Amino acid sequence: MKAMTINGHGGVENFAMALVPIPQIKDDEVLVRTKAISINPADTIVRSNKEVSWVFGSDQPLIPGWDISGEVVGVGARVTDFKMGDQVFGALRHPYIGRTYAEYVAAPASELAHKPADIGHQQAAASTLAALTALQPIQKIGIQAGDRVLVTAAGGGVGHFAVQFAKYFGAHVIALASKSKKDFVTSLGADEFVDYQQGRFEHRIADVDLVVEAVKQDGHIHRTMQVVKPGGSLISLWSHVSKEEKAEADRLNVKAFYNMVLSNGQDMKLIAKLLSEAKLVPHVAATYPLEAMADAHREIEKGHTQGKIVVSFE
Structure with missing residues (x-):
């Protein structure tokens, strides 16, 4: 099978297309023929930063990727939830690597959900790691109807899902983004929009129950x-809360913490339900073929992607 590998950590010049064996599945796994994957800012970090090489474990060659949507073409002996021909999607093995930049992927059955029939593979692949990153800490904190929730980077891959989840759970959502994304985030259900480029936003927003810091x-x-x-x-989605930030949070009587997303099939089932009910709508900003992975990474590294970037295998 074809797979996009990295020859070492660094720039996109380290990407290399390779022919590698189709993976063998364990009893609790399914073999998925890949239809689409999506790219996250975290993908660029594991490609470029040797300090996080531990996510690859001992597997060779180095095949990045977590997000996948595709078709089940092999079923492990202990798998009961999926059968041959099922259309599935999920984010695999996070925080370790899922090895999804490939035509076939060995996927833990417990980390997948059935793809809704009326959702395409590109939309499904977009609704995996980024959606889980927003959903899991919101579920952990809990939102009461009418809570004021601020979502930063509200037009991005994680942010645009956070806006929709917060609305689903009954929040009054304040979206912080650039002016160019105003129409986009309000179309997702944001009740208020604040342009971060127009002065200090912290002087214009107050009495927030929850910040989703993206x-x-x-x-x-x-x-x-x-x-x-x-x-x-305050939920930090990117980095641990420092000692200084924790001290400031204690002074303000604010619970501030970092949340690491974990692969989870049950959460994927909720995402599938909301997708099928059109209560969650992923936005695909651009689509690339596998051969153009370097271009996909260059685009997401600009830091201004609206929604998600997808790589299609079809």
């Missing part, structure tokens, strides 16, 4: 913390 920028957590009311919460 911005990776030094000092940003400190700024968003200022808008949370006492007793409220």
